[in-house]
Amino acid sequence: MKSAWFILSALIAGMLLGVGVEMISVPWGTASLPYIEWIGLLWLNALKMTIIPLIVALLITGITATADAARAGKLAGRAVAIFVGANLLAGLMTLLVLPLLLRAFPMSVAAATGLRHGLGGSAEAGPSPTFTDFILGLIPTNPIAAAAETAILPLIVFTTIFAFAISRIGSAERATLSGFFKALGDAMLVVIGWVLALAPIGVFALGYALAIKAGVAAFGGLAHYVLMLSMIGVCTIILGLALAVFVARVPLPRFIRAMVPTFAVAISTQSSLASLPAMLKSSESLGVDPKKADVVLPLAVALFRFTSPAMNLAVVVYVAWLFGIELTPWEMAVGLGVAMAAALSSVSLPGSISFVTSIAPIAVSMGVPVAPLGLLVAVETFPDIFRTLGNVIGDVTATKFAADSIDDTPKGEEP
Template sequence: MKLALHWQILIALVIATAMGAYTGVEGTIWGVHWLAIYTFIGTLFLNALKMIVVPLVVSAIITGIANVGSQGGFGRLGMKTIGYYLATSLIAILIGLVLVNIIQPGVSNNPPPVIEANETVTMAVEGKSAGDVVEVFLRMIPTNVVNAAAQGQMLGLIFFSLLFGFFMTRLKGDVATTMNNFWLGVFEVMMLMTDLIMKFAPLGVFGLVAASVAKTGFEQFGNLALFFMTVVLALGVHFLVVMPLILKFVGGIKNPWLHYQAMAPALLTAFSTSSSSSTLPISMNSVEHRAGVSNRVTSFVLPLGATINMDGTALYECVAAIFIAQLFGVELDFATQLLIVVVALTTSIGVAGIPSASLVAISIILVAVGLPAEAIGLLLVVDRILDMMRTAVNIFSDSVGAVVIAKTEGEKHVLVTKNF
């Protein structure tokens, strides 16, 4: 019987911790330093993640927007859906931003993690200013899309993809079919490639975590525990406070807790698989048959949400980036934190709905604010459990959106009687 991926990652974490502590930075095998081996394995994994960023994000957004068009265009239902997704993702990010600044999980008396880019981290981040926030918006319209893709300028690519997907919905006949099939094919291929890369996640985790432990020992584990609690608290506030308030005051649901019962099968599936995409069929069944939302709204809102609405992921990206900055002793001013919010909001749109795909987006944020992408290795110690939690938040937010939009569309049988 094949071990589930999360158990493989857990075993890799245990082995990496033991090996890193045992070998340290001086240990060798056949004249080769163990640290070089760890670094090689971890770098290969990070490079593989970075390799798929551009085609994955572009194809995900184009197919998602094209799907909106195929379901009736950017009319009333489309604007409500996208407006809801943007609003809840922004709320989630701001919750994470506030809590990580209050709790400050990365602040300690321990020395910062030792990585190759360590010496230039402070200078790179402190070089960011309000002008960089303006520059972010200027980069939304790239002068050369191919060059933007080569340099990993995701904001420009996201903006281009949104426009491309929108105008694809204006095509007719065979041309429209060809374009839709092409981009759907690209997206499916990229999902398969991402799935393949994630099969090697245990090896990548081993390399990154072993290298981190070898260099810093266990000095950062106290900070990681506090980081874990910060993310859990922020996700809990969004899941248990914000979502029921939206159900009650925006959707007009008298008893929001009925929706938690209706979504129980989907929440458990999301938590166990860490995959919004895998959970989508169960989410649609729960929303339609247990919560009482029409097929018209369910089939429109949830597939789009599985692609572009990632509240828990956006929250996690923001907290993770600021936590890493705190670990390196870097003070983030308002402009830089605003930059993180903007990039977290936009990158969360294109995150694939599969386990640990947010690692791709986090690397984009770290690079955008001048932090080393290699610091992702520190997060892998606690990422799996947090991934399970934020996936549950992601799919629950999608379902709340379906309920709220159904109520605003005048549907009368939503969460009125128990169908479960």
């Protein structure tokens, strides 16, 4: 929490300084850019260098952990299926709702132009591949070359196949390979933690450059982004409440009353993990067998991020819209798949780290610029409140539905 506010403060300070310099003298502002902007760009490069190894490590550990959980028993298997289905619904909701919100609440031309210029100018979209090219491009002839060329989609396909293959080999070999990739992921998270420790410096420089290039309009552009992402967060919360009422069959007033303590913890900590004890109490208030809640809720906290596909896709779709990139149905389908896989891989990561590790693979797979994430991470503090609220609603709803759908299955029983 303190780190997120510190990064946000650095962004605001950099932008205010940039606006002040620009108001005093435009030539001064332009002349100062080469001496300051490179700091932010260097930090961005350090951030981007972690993307490929993180994608591979987190995807493999996420899939193998999910497969292991699904084999643990009927209750765990049913819970995993519910997690996947709910994430699919949330991601589809974003792809349908966000374009409507962007049309209903457009950004001013000045703010859009300024923000786009400040975040990197224009993005040239390559020619759309044919259906045959798309299918042939899914399977890499050389996965190492695909990684080196940042061909993210074929790399993800290979990694997914490899991860499922790991889940089918002997337990000793599976543990060895899973342990290796978990160690790789942990090491990369240490690296990205170091990079993000320097985020206030990098974000300050990027914010200064943004203000020099875009002026005061940059503030309006970032406010519009926060508003759109927060509205998607609200829509995701509404979807979660609808699932609680119509799928888990809990009357809305009863569900809200049971969740009030959990909401208080979620808002104050912005952490699903910290909200786990309160969620256990809320589940008990809703009539969930404590033994079943003890199985499903920890699994949900580890694997289930109800808001992640929705809000992570919203970030990428927003950036695409800002840069005038027309997303094809194929690209949106690929982005949805990657968003769901990334949601399973973001196991108990701090918000600033999960923002990068979850959204960068989606952006790369959809052909959307990654560089804007370096600035957008600074304003994630506000949408993150809706992420946490939506996640705890999804966790408790999934627990209630999974528990009610299994008739006293002993823990550990094979399906």
